[in-house]
Amino acid sequence: MRGLHWFRNDLRLQDNRALDDLFQAVDEWCGLFVLEHRLVNKPSVSRKRLSFLFECLDDLATDITQVGNRLVIIEGPAETQIPQVMHEMSASVLSFNESTTPFAKSRDQSVICSVEKAGHRVLKRRDHVIFSATDIRSSKGSAYSVYTPYRNAWWKKYSQNDHGEFTASKRPRPIANFGTVSTPKLLTNLKKNLEKPTFKGGHRAAHNRLNQFLNKPVAHYHQNRDRPDLDGTSRLSMHLRFGTISVRECFKQAMEASHSDPSYKSGVHRWLDELVWREFYNAILEENPRVLHSNYRQEYDYLNWRNNPKDFSAWCAGRTGFPIVDAGIRQLLSTGWMHNRTRMIVASFLTKDLLIDWKLGERFFFEHLVDGDPASNNGGWQWAASTGTDAQPYFRIFNPWKQSERWDPEGDYIRRWVAELRDVPKLHLHSPTSVTQLASDYPTPIVDHASQRRAALIEYRKAREQNLEAQQGV
Numbered sequence: 001m002r003g004l005h006w007f008r009n010d011l012r013l014q015d016n017r018a019l020d021d022l023f024q025a026v027d028e029w030c031g032l033f034v035l036e037h038r039l040v041n042k043p044s045v046s047r048k049r050l051s052f053l054f055e056c057l058d059d060l061a062t063d064i065t066q067v068g069n070r071l072v073i074i075e076g077p078a079e080t081q082i083p084q085v086m087h088e089m090s091a092s093v094l095s096f097n098e099s100t101t102p103f104a105k106s107r108d109q110s111v112i113c114s115v116e117k118a119g120h121r122v123l124k125r126r127d128h129v130i131f132s133a134t135d136i137r138s139s140k141g142s143a144y145s146v147y148t149p150y151r152n153a154w155w156k157k158y159s160q161n162d163h164g165e166f167t168a169s170k171r172p173r174p175i176a177n178f179g180t181v182s183t184p185k186l187l188t189n190l191k192k193n194l195e196k197p198t199f200k201g202g203h204r205a206a207h208n209r210l211n212q213f214l215n216k217p218v219a220h221y222h223q224n225r226d227r228p229d230l231d232g233t234s235r236l237s238m239h240l241r242f243g244t245i246s247v248r249e250c251f252k253q254a255m256e257a258s259h260s261d262p263s264y265k266s267g268v269h270r271w272l273d274e275l276v277w278r279e280f281y282n283a284i285l286e287e288n289p290r291v292l293h294s295n296y297r298q299e300y301d302y303l304n305w306r307n308n309p310k311d312f313s314a315w316c317a318g319r320t321g322f323p324i325v326d327a328g329i330r331q332l333l334s335t336g337w338m339h340n341r342t343r344m345i346v347a348s349f350l351t352k353d354l355l356i357d358w359k360l361g362e363r364f365f366f367e368h369l370v371d372g373d374p375a376s377n378n379g380g381w382q383w384a385a386s387t388g389t390d391a392q393p394y395f396r397i398f399n400p401w402k403q404s405e406r407w408d409p410e411g412d413y414i415r416r417w418v419a420e421l422r423d424v425p426k427l428h429l430h431s432p433t434s435v436t437q438l439a440s441d442y443p444t445p446i447v448d449h450a451s452q453r454r455a456a457l458i459e460y461r462k463a464r465e466q467n468l469e470a471q472q473g474v
């Protein structure tokens with residue numbers, strides 16, 4: 001029997017749930033990747049993310065070649081092209097790992113229908129996260145909307161299960177004699193216009209990064225994780241996004257590191273709780289696909305966003321005159337990644353100081369992030385805008401000056417990313433008047449934080465009142 005594994009956000013051979021299932025079910029197999037025009041060829045797709053994806057695909061292709069097989073890349077749409085390839089290869093089993101977004105779910109359903117209609121079998125598994133939304137339920141059977149009880153239930157379930165790495169003992173032969181499949185023109189054209197990725201892609205790179213992080217930085221993660229000036233986090237988000245490493249492996253290895261050296265315990269625990277945030281946001285999207293285009297908390301549908309185009313352009317260009325905000329945006333534009341603390345600061349600034357709709361910021365991030373992930377990106381933005389589940393309360397508004405003083409005390413992060421401020425002493429980087437006085441080519445702050453804070457509080461309160469009135473039928 002012959003089978004195909006459709007690689008998507010699981011670009012590895014190791015500890016891959018659906019691939020392992022396929023290996024048990026067939027005698028011959030081949031890897032498949034479907035390049036979807038409708039996904040990769042639009043302006044909202046980060047060029048840096050594409051470049052990273054292609055490097056991951058090259059690495060996967062090398063791994064597959066090393067075991068005497070090959071990765072076939074075809075152009076979509078998957079719904080029509082997968083049944084066609086299965087027919088050409090006389091394959092009767094298709095395996096893939098599930099995705100969470102509404103688009104992927106509906107496309108996958110169409111693929112399943114057409115493959116099953118042709119009399120073939122589909123093997124589908126959950127791999128991207130450890131638990132899906134339906135696995136973590138309260139004692140009343142309902143989904144959690146607050147992180148802490150979700151996390152407690154998550155850890156309880158985790159401790160009751162064995163989630164160790166699993167690699168199938170049997171590896172089927174390659175599918176023989178199916179001729180050549182030429183590289184899609186779309187892939188060749190896209191590759192021509194891309195720069196080299198800023199982060200190394202592929203399974204080996206992910207492994208090296210995990211080992212490096214678990215070797216030392218993780219021991220201080222709980223102390224350093226909020227400092228954008230330090231290299232204190234794993235920077236594995238883009239690998240988890242494309243599945244070049246499995247999340248189960250991250251848990252397993254981190255827990256082993258913590259057992260072998262008790263001084264790692266606090267750091268490891270805190271790090272794993274961040275991975276549980278990833279699972280939480282994934283579950284929120286799974287349960288509430290509407291969050292991709294609307295507020296989780298519907299009382300904020302009444303918010304009167306100002307959406308001033310000039311302010312938005314200044315924010316997008318990293319020219320707001322707020323050094324920590326501009327440093328974050330410039331790090332993103334330059335590398336395709338931004339530190340979590342600065343993601344929170346720039347998102348708070350956009351939504352609260354500028355009163356710009358979080359959906360614009362979410363889209364901008366998605367256009368630039370290498371790790372751009374619909375569930376985590378949406379969760380992060382709705383958290384910062386106070387419109388999300390278990391979000392920052394609307395009255396807690398970050399003061400960008402105090403944030404930079406606290407989390408970038410020496411100003412090293414700001415100076416690294418904002419060239420105009422390279423020679424400004426740290427004392428002057430965290431206050432509005434001195435920054436503008438010291439660096440003439442740096443913009444003056446586009447708003448005054450204190451008055452914008454007051455304006456945001458008024459707007460948020462107004463929205464809540466309007467919602468209440470609407471509910472009471474006033």
Ligand SMILES: Cc1cc2nc3c(=O)[nH]c(=O)nc-3n(C[C@H](O)[C@H](O)[C@H](O)COP(=O)(O)OP(=O)(O)OC[C@H]3O[C@@H](n4cnc5c(N)ncnc54)[C@H](O)[C@@H]3O)c2cc1C
Nearest residue numbers: 233234235236237274275278340343372373376377380381
């Ligand atoms: C406005 C905003 C947008 C964001 N957009 C994304 C996104 O598109 N993709 C993305 O992967 N993360 C996103 N995050 C979450 C977080 O900023 C990144 O996961 C983290 O900065 C990645 O760096 P790291 O791998 O060094 O993280 P580490 O601190 O090493 O954490 C380990 C892993 O845990 C997960 N994680 C950590 N923090 C969070 C979090 N708050 N929410 C969900 N998962 C988390 C990530 O997979 C991360 O790789 C966003 C956060 C905010 C505030």
